[in-house]
Amino acid sequence: MKIQQILLNERPEGLPSPDTFKTVSVELPAPAEGEVLLQPLYFSVDPYMRGRMNDARSYIPPFKVQEPIESGGVATVVESKDARFSAGDLVMPGGGKNFFPWATGILFSGDHLRKIDSSIPPTYYLGVLGMPGLTAYFGLMDIGKPKSGETVVISGAAGAVGLVAGQIAKLQGCRVVGIAGGEEKVKLLTSDFNFDAAINYKGNTHLGTAVAAACPNGVDIYFDNVGGDISDAVMEHLNFFARIPVCGQIALYNSTDVPMGPRIQPTLIKFSVLMQGFTIGNYAHRYMEGMQQLGEWIRAGKIKYTETVIEGFDQLPTALLGLFSGQNSGKMIVKV
């Protein structure tokens, strides 16, 4: 069976370009004993994937050059040589694996698959009930520790993580201020997603003033999805004992030089601020707790959810790049 794969052709310097990717045709053998042949339905594209394109020590090993890029995904079973799976089952990576290779057909060990409940839209497992939703949940609740009446600022607020983090913060009784790029996104945050205020950072030369105006009582939690200038503006308005879950730095991921900025340690001391970098893998032992709570809120209509779905396997590189120019509202998904 002939399938297509998208490889990491070369490690990008700065923003990835078409040369970063290469599509190849590969002959897939029939599944061996214990293997399952999968047809991918959806792939997730996520900002952290930029880091995996570099050859650097980090929490996930880098992608290998001339091998398929991989990401979260949902697939349907085509043929199974593992008694636990049958044709038609909806599956995701499991048993210690988190990613599918970018391919139109995949051979995968049944030991590293898990079935998903077909009563829930399958893309939810890549978004609000998946890595982004859990990132929002644990980052905000476990590190941010919101208290009713506090002010929470969320950067990347219209993204997959930010939308969920903001709504959770509202459920905790906080004033929630979102920062996003573009008037349309900013409107959506207050009209559809229950944010108290939203700031469009694009073209805003007085971001610090805007943050001050939106946060008359200062900032108690800054959920930092973005980094760079946006974070600098928020850091000026922190309250004593503020908490900063540091979850993503998309503003910096395509830098070719070491990104420079104001040193923040003096601010951390002055206001006794906590910063905690984290990745969702730290909470692997508590995923069930997070998914149960998020599922409850979704079923009760307390958390709303949106996705940007791009169609076509060949659109995977474009979708990934689109994250860095903010093409998405909510979770960015590619439908194969």
Added chain:
Amino acid sequence: MKIQQILLNERPEGLPSPDTFKTVSVELPAPAEGEVLLQPLYFSVDPYMRGRMNDARSYIPPFKVQEPIESGGVATVVESKDARFSAGDLVMPGGGKNFFPWATGILFSGDHLRKIDSSIPPTYYLGVLGMPGLTAYFGLMDIGKPKSGETVVISGAAGAVGLVAGQIAKLQGCRVVGIAGGEEKVKLLTSDFNFDAAINYKGNTHLGTAVAAACPNGVDIYFDNVGGDISDAVMEHLNFFARIPVCGQIALYNSTDVPMGPRIQPTLIKFSVLMQGFTIGNYAHRYMEGMQQLGEWIRAGKIKYTETVIEGFDQLPTALLGLFSGQNSGKMIVKV
């Protein structure tokens, strides 16, 4: 009674100069009812005092221009109109006050004084049993949470806080690496204070390499007393789940511009690092615990202690400035 006071003459830009200070002669009236006349014996000079010279929002209000500078101190009672105190008592600020004004004679309300135990050298209350010792204790134990076998790096290691922090880390079974300025200090750390290794940052153009060599298993706790380039070098070698108590940034306190440096948030995410800025006031409700534990260690000879004592009331500005060029080993004290 004529006394001398040292005032903040003007707010310094960058490093304080002789113009920053002004010595004046003042006529002190006799103590009123409830007041105590004090003769200061020792004043503490500490890096955080630089921040109080600026007119900026922080955890302690700024010094006022044309008013006496103030700092921790130990005094003897000369005359008392408060029944709780008698001539000859050794006292420190208490009852919500932490500072004495820089003066050769002081009128102070008895409500804001506390007697100290004369069986312990009085300067210990300004150092190992005072603010610096407690800063080391709570920063390391409460934020750093050292585990036996971990590697702890301490910047400003030969200073009042760093010396104590390093010895506490050793008592927890850690490998302890100190960074200090000057060959003499570095030798002292390993010969007298039980550090496993020490790095002289002065004239060291490969500080990162030196940190790597001294920390073959990476850095689990970075007790950051100093900031700037020294911290940048340590940050390159953090382990997963490293903790950084941020206690002082003496390298930056005299900057006239906003100090710039490499953005650290990507490192915090990659290695799930915690940074917590703090000041000792956060632990006011636990001072007794800290003083008891430190006292026990000192009596058992498990923590050694050193001071740099400069003589003369008029040397207070010089002693304070000396901190920024690292003139001290251990606690810097002025004997009036």
